[in-house]
Amino acid sequence: GAVVSQHPSRVICKSGTSVKIECRSLDFQATTMFWYRQFPKQSLMLMATSNEGSKATYEQGVEKDKFLINHASLTLSTLTVTSAHPEDSSFYICSASPAYRASQYFGPGTRLLVL
Amino acid sequence: AQKVTQAQTEISVVEKEDVTLDCVYETRDTTYYLFWYKQPPSGELVFLIRRNSFDEQNEISGRYSWNFQKSTSSFNFTITASQVVDSAVYFCALSGANAGGTSYGKLTFGQGTILTVHP
Numbered sequence: 001g002a003v004v005s006q007h008p009s010r011v012i013c014k015s016g017t018s019v020k021i022e023c024r025s026l027d028f029q030a031t032t033m034f035w036y037r038q039f040p041k042q043s044l045m046l047m048a049t050s051n052e053g054s055k056a057t058y059e060q061g062v063e064k065d066k067f068l069i070n071h072a073s074l075t076l077s078t079l080t081v082t083s084a085h086p087e088d089s090s091f092y093i094c095s096a097s098p099a100y101r102a103s104q105y106f107g108p109g110t111r112l113l114v115l
Numbered sequence: 116a117q118k119v120t121q122a123q124t125e126i127s128v129v130e131k132e133d134v135t136l137d138c139v140y141e142t143r144d145t146t147y148y149l150f151w152y153k154q155p156p157s158g159e160l161v162f163l164i165r166r167n168s169f170d171e172q173n174e175i176s177g178r179y180s181w182n183f184q185k186s187t188s189s190f191n192f193t194i195t196a197s198q199v200v201d202s203a204v205y206f207c208a209l210s211g212a213n214a215g216g217t218s219y220g221k222l223t224f225g226q227g228t229i230l231t232v233h234p
Contacts, residue, residue, distance in 0.1 A: 106160040
């Protein structure tokens with residue numbers, strides 16, 4: 001149990017386009033999901049907290065107008081990178097947890113390459 | 116603010132050697148959770164262990180063991196008789212929790228330690 005999926009696993013796009021990444025909890029409901037970003041050879045940094053039915057909470061330095069988060073249901077959160085640029089190329093990972101568990105369950109990640 | 120420090124950027128050992136990965140943390144929360152994750156080249160995070168701040172018992176799982184020392188704010192990870200398949204990046208992470216023990220969910224990660232085990 002407690003499986004989190006992400007789609008797509010890998011995406012290549014041209015600079016200026018928008019890319020949507022989905023994070024799904026497959027066998028549990030999650031009122032909160034988290035989005036992390038990992039640049040090559042670096043650690044994971046929390047970008048934002050996705051809250052079902054309300055606005056996301058962004059970490060300092062993360063542009064909310066660039067990284068749009070929608071958590072429309074208890075099993076799905078989406079991260080849209082708007083007008084992507086090469087510097088947005090990174091590994092994006094989401095996590096979620098059933099309400100009764102202390103551990104976060106991570107998706108397999110999405111590699112974004114912006115040309 | 117929370118902080119996790121993994122001072123060892125890279126470690127290289129020969130197969131069958133024991134290796135310890137260090138992790139030191141800072142938090143103002145009285146209740147918190149500590150984690151270790153393994154990240155192989157595929158990128159997917161593999162959960163290894165979770166420890167809550169009230170449980171200072173050391174834990175052993177096969178070749179893996181963890182030493183939680185609250186007095187020194189450390190949560191070190193030892194791999195005994197390392198194998199080539201242990202080669203990966205290892206992350207230590209921390210999440211705060213409320214007084215009731217409910218985790219806030221979001222994790223603060225250390226910088227990671229790249230472990231290379233040579234045959």
